[in-house]
Amino acid sequence: MRAFVVTAPGRAGIEEVEPPVAVPGEAVVEVARAGVCGTDVEFFTGQMQYLHDGHAAYPMRLGHEWCGTVVDVGDGVDRAWLGRRVTGDTMLGCGSCRRCGNGRQHLCAHRTELGIRGGRPGALAERVAVPAAALHVLPETLDDITGAMVEPGGNALRAVRAAAVGEGDRLLVMGPGTIGLLAAMFARARGAEVHLFGLPGPATEFARTLGFDGVWTAAELPDLRWDAIIDASTSPDLPARAAELVEPGGRIVCVGLSGTPSLVDSRVFVLADVTVVGILSASPALGAVIEAYAGGEVDPRVLVATSVGLDGVTGVLAGDRPPGAGTGPKIHVTAS
Numbered sequence: 001m002r003a004f005v006v007t008a009p010g011r012a013g014i015e016e017v018e019p020p021v022a023v024p025g026e027a028v029v030e031v032a033r034a035g036v037c038g039t040d041v042e043f044f045t046g047q048m049q050y051l052h053d054g055h056a057a058y059p060m061r062l063g064h065e066w067c068g069t070v071v072d073v074g075d076g077v078d079r080a081w082l083g084r085r086v087t088g089d090t091m092l093g094c095g096s097c098r099r100c101g102n103g104r105q106h107l108c109a110h111r112t113e114l115g116i117r118g119g120r121p122g123a124l125a126e127r128v129a130v131p132a133a134a135l136h137v138l139p140e141t142l143d144d145i146t147g148a149m150v151e152p153g154g155n156a157l158r159a160v161r162a163a164a165v166g167e168g169d170r171l172l173v174m175g176p177g178t179i180g181l182l183a184a185m186f187a188r189a190r191g192a193e194v195h196l197f198g199l200p201g202p203a204t205e206f207a208r209t210l211g212f213d214g215v216w217t218a219a220e221l222p223d224l225r226w227d228a229i230i231d232a233s234t235s236p237d238l239p240a241r242a243a244e245l246v247e248p249g250g251r252i253v254c255v256g257l258s259g260t261p262s263l264v265d266s267r268v269f270v271l272a273d274v275t276v277v278g279i280l281s282a283s284p285a286l287g288a289v290i291e292a293y294a295g296g297e298v299d300p301r302v303l304v305a306t307s308v309g310l311d312g313v314t315g316v317l318a319g320d321r322p323p324g325a326g327t328g329p330k331i332h333v334t335a336s
Contacts, residue, residue, distance in 0.1 A: 001016070001017060001018075001019040001125060001126040001127055002014050002015075002016060002017075002125065002126050002310055002335070003015055003017045003061050003121070003124065003125035003126070003310075004061065004062060004063070004124035004125065004310050004313045004314075004333075005017070005059050005060065005061055006043055006044055006058060006059065006060045006061075006062060007058055007059045008046075008058055009044070009045055009046030010044065010045070010046070010318075012044060012313070012314050012317065013314060014310050014311055017061075017125070019126070019127050020121070020127055020128065020129035021074075021129070022072040022073050022074035022077070022129065023074045023129070024074045024075040024076050024077075025074060025075075025076050025077060025131055025132060025133070026073075026074045026077070026129050026130060026131050026132060027070045027072065027073045027074070027077055027081055027086075027129070027130055027131075027132045027135060028070070028071055028072040028073075028127055028128070028129050029066075029068040029069065029070055029071065029086060029088070029123075029127065029128050029129075029130055030068050030069050030070075030071045030126065030127055031063075031066055031067075031068040031123050031125060031126060031127060031128055031335045032066075032067055032068045032069065032085075032144045032147070032148075032334070032335075033066065033067055033068075033144040033145065033147065033148040033307065033332050033333065033334055034063045034065060034066040034067075034122075034123045034124055034148055034332065034333045034335070035065030035066070035148050035149065035151070035152065035178075035330055035331070035332055035333070036313065036316050036317065036330075036331045036332070036333060037064065037065055037152070037178075038177070038234065039064070039116060040062045040063070040115075040124075040317060041317050041319075042259075043056070043060055043062060043116075044062075044314075044317035044318070047259055050116065050117055055117045055118065056116065056117055056118070056119075057119070060115075060122075061115060061121040061122045061124065061125060062115045062116075062122045062124050063114070063115040063122030063123035063124035063125065063128070063333075064090040064113065064114045064115040064116055064122055064123065064151060065123075065148055065149070065150075065151040065152055066087060066088070066122075066123035066128065066148055066151075067085065067086065067087045067138060067144055067147030067148045067150070068085070068086065068087075068123075068127075068128070069083065069084065069085050069086070070082055070083065070084050070086055070135070071127070073132065074132075077132040078132070081132060081135065084135075084137055085137070085138045085140070085147065086135045086136060086137055086138060087135075087136050087138060087147050087148070087150045087151065087286070087290075088114070088130045088134045088135045088136060089105075089106075089114075089134035089136075089282075089283050089286060090113050090114045090115070090116065090151060090281065090282065090283070091105060091106035091108075091111055091113055091281045091283045092105070092111055092112045092113065092114065092120065092131055092134055093105025093106070093107075093108030093110070093111045094108050094110040094111065095133075097109070097110065103284075105283065106280060106281035106283035106284070107280070107281075114128070114130065124310065124313060124333055124335070125310075125335060126335045136150070136286050136287060136290060138150075138290065139290070139294050141294055142290070142293055142294055143301075145300075145301050145304055145332065146293050146299075146300060146301060148332055149182075149293075149300035149301070149303070149304070149330070150282075150286055150289050150290055150293070151282050151286070152178050152179055152182055152282070152300075152330075153182050153186075153282070153285075153289040153292070153293065153298070153300060154281075154282020154283065154284075154285040154286045154288075154289050155179050155182075155255055155279060155281070155282045155285075156179050156180075156182030156183040156185075156186055156232075156255075157182075157183075157186050157282075157285040157288060157289050157292070158255075158279050158281075158282065158284060158285045159179070159183045159230045159232065159253045159255045159279050160183050160186040160187045160190065160230070161285070162251070162253045162277040162279060163187070163228035163229075163230055163251050163253045163277075164228065164251055165187050165190060165192040165227060165228050166190050166191055166192060167190070167191035167192070168191070168192075168193075169192045169193065169227040169228065170192070170193045170195070170224060170225060170226055170227050170228075171184075171187050171192045171193065171194050171195065171226070171227065171228050171229070171230065172195050172196070172197055172226045172228075172229045172230075172242075172245065173187070173194065173195070173196045173197065173229075173230045173232060174196075174197045174198075174229065174230065174231045174232060174233045174235075174238050174241075174242065174256075175197075175198060175231065175232035175233030175234070175235075175238075175256055176196045176197075176198040176203045176204055176206070176207035176215070176329075177203065177232060177233075177329050178303055178329045178330050179232045179255055179256070180196065180198075180230070180232035180233070180256075181196075181207060181210065181303055181329065182298070182300060182303070183230050183232060183255070184196055184207075184210075184212055185210075185298045185300070186292070186297075186298055187230075188212065189292075189297045189298055193213045194212045194213055195212065195213055195214035195215065195216060195224075196212055196214070196215045196216070197215075197216050197217070197218075197221060198215070198216075198217065198233075199217065199218075200217050202327065203329060204217060205327075206327045206328060206329070209327070210302070225247050226245050226246050226247055226250065227246075227247055227250050227251075228246070228250055228251040228252070228253065229242040229245060229246050229250070229251075229252050229253070230252075230253045230255060231252065231253065231254045231255065231256050232255050232256045233256045233258075234256055234257065234258050234259065235256075235258055236258035236259075236260045236261060236262045236263070237262070238256075238262075239252070239254060239262045239264050240262065240263060240264045240265070240268075243264055243265070243268040243269060243272075243274065244268070246272070246274055248272040248273055248274070249272070249273050249274070250272075250274055250275075251274070251275045251276075251277065252269075252274060252275070252276045252277070253276075253277045253278075253279060254276070254277070254278050254279065255278075255279040302328060303328040303329055303330045304326075304328055304330045304331075304332055305321075305322075305325040305326040305327065305328040305329070305330060305331060306322050306324065306325040306326060306331060306332070307331070307332040307333060307334050308322050308331065308332075308333055308334075309333070309334060309335075310333060310335055312333070313333055316331050316333075
């Protein structure tokens with residue numbers, strides 16, 4: 001089958017590889033659509049920390065935001081999965097440690113991550129193998145575009161839950177990329193007053209078209225009370241900025257990752273009684289996101305600018321905008 005493979009920083013393309021086989025406990029999914037994420041870009045550039053920590057190595061088959069149809073199952077898997085449209089978890093725990101036993105497989109020290117960690121091939125391919133326990137059924141009311149937005153939606157929903165905002169609360173989301181915009185959409189659906197903060201440019205201009213209460217650059221940010229702040233950016237400076245801006249007793253949620261360490265004075269948190277929460281993985285919220293999408297609480301499709309074939313992925317990872325793409329931040333890939 002055809003798969004997109006990164007062989008070294010800046011070097012990638014389509015290769016013919018052996019198709020996955022449904023081993024015991026796993027299913028093979030024919031991929032309908034997959035998303036390109038900032039993590040994929042970091043692997044393409046060689047900046048991803050897992051490459052330096054030994055958790056990942058080239059060659060790599062990327063892709064962890066996806067949906068498709070189950071076409072084969074291994075021993076021990078209910079054959080009722082065959083023909084079902086699904087998406088699935090990225091974080092695949094060992095299944096036997098204390099964290100996995102407590103439902104925190106996304107924190108398992110021995111986990112693999114689809115298309116990211118431990119050599120588990122990803123979904124930028126015609127087919128992908130996934131443990132059946134990691135699958136989530138997609139209702140027929142959700143199209144493939146929405147299905148491939150479940151994984152980023154899970155990260156965003158977890159961030160909003162951690163921010164604990166609702167009716168009458170004012171939230172500032174830093175970073176108007178896919179996760180930041182989805183978080184803003186989930187928070188708005190909960191009745192919060194939602195503002196976004198970003199750099200001058202196309203991403204911030206696009207955010208201004210989505211009807212939020214405010215979209216600001218550093219030069220424009222008003223002096224308002226921020227009950228919670230979600231940092232969905234890649235800036236090493238914004239966690240400290242969030243500490244300066246959040247109301248005493250408020251909450252800061254960090255879901256974005258910078259390429260270099262962030263320096264924050266912890267005394268600011270202590271003296272203002274601020275709660276700081278880190279979010280890793282969509283895993284605990286995937287089911288809730290599917291329900292929210294199906295119920296019309298949030299429609300993520302407006303964020304998808306266009307789709308390309310596997311042969312267009314290298315250009316996307318290199319920063320090229322596909323011809324005719326819309327203004328949204330997300331690019332999807334169709335494997336066929």
